[in-house]
Amino acid sequence: MTALASVADFSTVAATADAPLLFGSLQIDPQRRLVWQSGQMVALTPMEFEILLLLARWPGQVFSARQIYEAVAADSYDASWTGISSMVYKLRRKLGVHIIETVRGHGYRFTPK
Structure with a gap:
């Protein structure tokens, strides 16, 4: 891993920070597990929400698919780390392609904006 200690550190931050996150027209409410874009609620699956929340809490930080999986889905029976790209694709369709960038060979x- 890079300069980041471990994925467990991300889970700890995710579990303790309940303040809404605001990025322009995008609002993420971790406590209520809701997302709005331009005032409209966006329906996300629980896994999509967790991925978005992880990435939004660390803007600009690159996470590999495996790191994302270990942080948000390791206990889930309906996901594998190879399915993370599919969930990122679905998030882009719901929120816009600009919201999550692919860093080729490294992650997301x-x-x-």
Whole structure:
């Protein structure tokens, strides 16, 4: 891993920070597990929400698919780390392609505009 200690550190931050996150027209409410874009609620699956929340809490930080999986889905029976790209694709369709950038060969990062 790079300069980041471990994926467990991300889970700890995710579990303790309940303040809404605001990025322009995008609002993420971790406590209520809701997302709005331009005032409209966006329906996300629980896994999509967790991925978005992880990436949004660390804007600009690149996460590999495996790191994302270990942070948000390791206990889930309906996901594998190879399915993360499919969930990122679905998030882009719901929120816009600019919201999550693919860093070829490394992973994904949240890039709000």
